[in-house]
Amino acid sequence: xxxxxxxxxxxxxxxxxxxxxxxxxxxxxxxxxxxxxxxxxxxxxxxxxxxxxxxxxxxxxxxxxxxxxxxxxxxxxxxxxxxxxxxxxxxxxxxxxxxxxxxxxxxxxxxxxxxxxxxxxxxxxxxxxxxxxxxxxxxxxxxxxxxxxxxxxxxxxxxxxxxxxxxxxxxxxxxxxxxxxxxxxxxxxxxxxxxxxxxxxxxxxxxxxxxxxxxxxxxxxxxxxxxxxxxxxxxxxxxxxxxxxxxxxxxxxxxxxxxxxxxxxxxxxxxxxxxxxxxxxxxxxxxxxxxxxxxxxxxxxxxxxxxxxxxxxxxxxxxxxxxxxxxxxxxxxxxxxxxxxxxxxxxxxxxxxxxxxxxxxxxxxxxxxxxxxxxxxxxxxxxxxxxxxxxxxxxxxxxxxxxxxxxxxxxxxxxxxxxxx
Amino acid sequence: xxxxxxxxxxxxxxxxxxxxxxxxxxxxxxxxxxxxxxxxxxxxxxxxxxxxxxxxxxxxxxxxxxxxxxxxxxxxxxxxxxxxxxxxxxxxxxxxxxxxxxxxxxxxxxxxxxxxxxxxxxxxxxxxxxxxxxxxxxxxxxxxxxxxxxxxxxxxxxxxxxxxxxxxxxxxxxxxxxxxxxxxxxxxxxxxxxxxxxxxxxxxxxxxxxxxxxxxxxxxxxxxxxxxxxxxxxxxxxxxxxxxxxxxxxxxxxxxxxxxxxxxxxxxxxxxxxxxxxxxxxxxxxxxxxxxxxxxxxxxxxxxxxxxxxxxxxxxxxxxxxxxxxxxxxxxxxxxxxxxxxxxxxxxxxxxxxxxxxxxxxxxxx
Numbered sequence: 023x024x025x026x027x028x029x030x031x032x033x034x035x036x037x038x039x040x041x042x043x044x045x046x047x048x049x050x051x052x053x054x055x056x057x058x059x060x061x062x063x064x065x066x067x068x069x070x071x072x073x074x075x076x077x078x079x080x081x082x083x084x085x086x087x088x089x090x091x092x093x094x095x096x097x098x099x100x101x102x103x104x105x106x107x108x109x110x111x112x113x114x115x116x117x118x119x120x121x122x123x124x125x126x127x128x129x130x131x132x133x134x135x136x137x138x139x140x141x142x143x144x145x146x147x148x149x150x151x152x153x154x155x156x157x158x159x160x161x162x163x164x165x166x167x168x169x170x171x172x173x174x175x176x177x178x179x180x181x182x183x184x185x186x187x188x189x190x191x192x193x194x195x196x197x198x199x200x201x202x203x204x205x206x207x208x209x210x211x212x213x214x215x216x217x218x219x220x221x222x223x224x225x226x227x228x229x230x231x232x233x234x235x236x237x238x239x240x241x242x243x244x245x246x247x248x249x250x251x252x253x254x255x256x257x258x259x260x261x262x263x264x265x266x267x268x269x270x271x272x273x274x275x276x277x278x279x280x281x282x283x284x285x286x287x288x289x290x291x292x293x294x295x296x297x298x299x300x301x302x303x304x305x306x307x308x309x310x311x312x313x314x315x316x317x318x319x320x321x322x323x324x325x326x327x328x329x330x331x332x333x334x335x336x337x338x339x340x341x342x343x344x345x346x347x348x349x350x351x352x353x354x355x356x357x358x359x360x361x362x363x364x365x366x367x368x369x370x371x372x373x374x375x376x377x378x379x380x381x382x383x384x385x386x387x388x389x390x391x392x393x394x395x396x397x398x399x400x401x402x403x404x405x406x407x408x409x410x411x412x413x414x415x416x417x418x419x420x421x422x423x424x425x426x427x428x429x430x431x432x433x434x435x436x437x438x439x440x441x442x443x
Numbered sequence: 444x445x446x447x448x449x450x451x452x453x454x455x456x457x458x459x460x461x462x463x464x465x466x467x468x469x470x471x472x473x474x475x476x477x478x479x480x481x482x483x484x485x486x487x488x489x490x491x492x493x494x495x496x497x498x499x500x501x502x503x504x505x506x507x508x509x510x511x512x513x514x515x516x517x518x519x520x521x522x523x524x525x526x527x528x529x530x531x532x533x534x535x536x537x538x539x540x541x542x543x544x545x546x547x548x549x550x551x552x553x554x555x556x557x558x559x560x561x562x563x564x565x566x567x568x569x570x571x572x573x574x575x576x577x578x579x580x581x582x583x584x585x586x587x588x589x590x591x592x593x594x595x596x597x598x599x600x601x602x603x604x605x606x607x608x609x610x611x612x613x614x615x616x617x618x619x620x621x622x623x624x625x626x627x628x629x630x631x632x633x634x635x636x637x638x639x640x641x642x643x644x645x646x647x648x649x650x651x652x653x654x655x656x657x658x659x660x661x662x663x664x665x666x667x668x669x670x671x672x673x674x675x676x677x678x679x680x681x682x683x684x685x686x687x688x689x690x691x692x693x694x695x696x697x698x699x700x701x702x703x704x705x706x707x708x709x710x711x712x713x714x715x716x717x718x719x720x721x722x723x724x725x726x727x728x729x730x731x732x733x734x735x736x737x738x739x740x741x742x743x744x745x746x747x748x749x750x751x752x753x754x755x756x757x758x759x760x761x762x763x764x765x766x767x768x769x770x771x772x773x774x775x776x777x778x779x780x781x782x783x784x785x786x787x788x789x790x791x792x793x794x795x796x797x798x799x800x801x802x803x804x805x806x807x808x809x
Contacts, residue, residue, distance in 0.1 A: 025499055025500045025501075025517075026516050028499060028500050028516070029450070029500055029514070029516040032514065050499065055496075094500075095450075095459060098492060098502075102535060102536055104545060107545065108544055111548035111551070112548055114555065114556070114703065118555045118556060118559050118703075171510060172457070173510075173512070174457075174509075174510030174511060175454070176510065223457055415457045416456065416457055418456065418457040419456055419457075420455050420456070420510055
């Protein structure tokens with residue numbers, strides 16, 4: 023769409039308040055600019071041993087935000103790399119002594135504890151980490167929302183990260199206690215907290231979702247989970263039985279009797295993964311549909327089949343990549359191993375190229391996944407998003423609340439996964 | 444082009460309106476179609492929101508804070524704007540007032556890392572290693588030794604245990620040597636020495652008194668005094684709990700690096716490399732300490748320590764059949780230093796083992 027075309031869209035949108043049959047949200051990005059950004063990010067990240075990552079994240083987010091246009095008017099990302107950098111430095115100054123103490127205590131009691139004590143300690147450690155992860159995620163959300171603007175008006179997130187972390191903790195306990203049945207209620211409760219605390223300007227979003235609406239679909243996933251577990255147990259039993267009967271013999275002799283249960287088990291896992299994806303897409307559509315901003319309503323038409331298509335394409339290409347790398351690597355290594363000398367020098371000489379290959383592979387794989395999956399996914403989500411009554415936002419006023427100055431330090435330091443951007 | 448049409452957000456409400464913009468002296472004049480002036484943007488404070496993309500309208504923002512925006516379609520306008528506005532191309536707000544907190548927190552973070560890496564971790568590791576009760580350490584050492592035997596002996600026929608050399612005469616000779624050396628120590632744990640059938644010239648001290656000697660070392664030693672020297676060195680590691688301390692330090696350093704390097708693709712590889720480099724640099728002091736302990740033990744057992752100097756010399760100058768000797772050398776103090784120290788140790792003293800015992804030990808791997 024040309025510049026004048028976009029301006030026309032803005033004008034028409036203003037004049038008529040039309041939404042049209044295709045959603046008013048367009049994704050104007052191209053794969054070329056994205057590719058350049060990703061390559062630049064990867065190269066500089068490695069060269070600066072990771073210090074560039076704050077700039078990398080900023081450029082990537084700017085690309086995404088600035089290419090999402092609602093009725094021709096694009097979003098804006100107002101975050102600065104310096105804010106992420108400071109957030110990280112603060113987290114470092116605070117976390118480093120803490121983590122060191124934890125690490126040392128961990129090893130000092132390593133060998134002697136009885137296995138029950140050790141597993142209990144690890145459980146506590148895991149739970150603490152999960153709590154911290156949710157805490158950090160909420161703060162990341164706050165940073166992103168306050169650095170997002172549309173028509174010059176910024177977003178915001180109220181509420182408390184501590185409360186959210188405890189909410190997630192309680193919900194998690196409940197889910198485990200009910201063997202997973204309570205999960206739709208857990209997801210809804212968390213979504214409600216996040217959504218109703220999110221705002222555009224001074225107007226908060228509202229959320230009308232209920233866990234019971236999701237339960238039927240979730241039950242399907244649980245059924246597949248149970249099926250997969252049963253198949254897995256069957257396969258394990260067959261495997262151990264054949265091992266006991268074939269002690270000392272070459273493994274491959276036992277293979278035929280294992281192939282059928284293994285294939286069935288894999289099939290069960292695939293069905294489980296598909297059903298989970300199907301549930302998540304439905305949940306996404308449901309959550310969007312139950313979200314409102316004052317009188318403005320939202321709707322989403324995202325299709326599981328489309329996501330599946332993008333995922334398969336990306337997955338297949340990555341698989342080819344792995345096979346190619348393994349093939350090339352084994353060709354390069356074979357001549358070295360043909361000699362009998364097992365000198366540590368030879369092994370040392372092998373390690374560096376090996377690491378290099380792994381590095382290159384990880385970067386290439388990431389770029390492929392972004393270009394073949396996240397990019398078309400972003401476009402799809404935008405195009406299938408419908409907003410009605412957009413004019414109602416026009417009387418929203420900019421919030422004068424002070425935004426958090428720095429961002430995301432905890433999530434960055436703890437390597438918490440906050441998604442592709 | 445001195446005048447153009449645009450869309451305008453006033454940064455106070457979420458409304459977009461059609462406006463006319465005129466380039467006045469020193470500022471952009473934003474006017475509603477009816478003529479009333481909505482805003483005046485000084486040229487200094489006009490910035491592009493992002494680099495102009497052909498085919499997309501140009502967005503301008505006013506200043507670094509605030510939400511006033513102008514959306515312009517005409518790309519020709521860009522030329523006039525560039526001539527008039529000096530700061531137009533500053534798409535990303537600069538550091539501005541941020542440089543102060545960055546400088547402060549950078550200094551704090553760097554100081555924090557340095558302090559922890561070079562002071563706190565070694566100190567606490569030493570204390571933590573001492574605080575571990577002897578029984579716990581022994582259990583840990585047993586577990587590690589078992590793991591090592593299983594790993595190295597994985598492809599053996601008859602199971603992994605086949606890699607442990609245990610001919611009765613050799614084992615008895617070894618026990619006698621160990622007992623003789625142990626008398627000169629005040630070890631908090633009993634020594635348990637094993638010989639593994641691996642053609643590497645090396646020896647390991649694991650936690651809890653576990654010592655591993657490799658067959659290659661036996662073959663490389665010319666006499667029992669040299670072997671006794673290496674054994675005493677490993678005993679020095681055991682007495683000072685170096686291995687346990689190293690494990691604790693390693694865990695601390697790994698955790699620290701994980702935090703610093705943060706989250707990006709390839710981080711795991713970089714972290715692993717850095718971790719390895721930093722950890723080995725810590726062990727020189729430990730090696731010196733073990734060397735001193737070895738000389739003391741040899742002296743207490745009245746064993747001639749001078750052959751040990753020959754051993755070090757040979758380590759440096761000879762290469763045994765293409766097998767490198769990195770592990771004994773790389774993290775150790777420079778060889779001239781070790782050789783001199785060994786020579787300066789007690790001269791005189793007897794042989795470490797009887798000739799028959801030494802022959803039995805040489806044949807311990809059958």
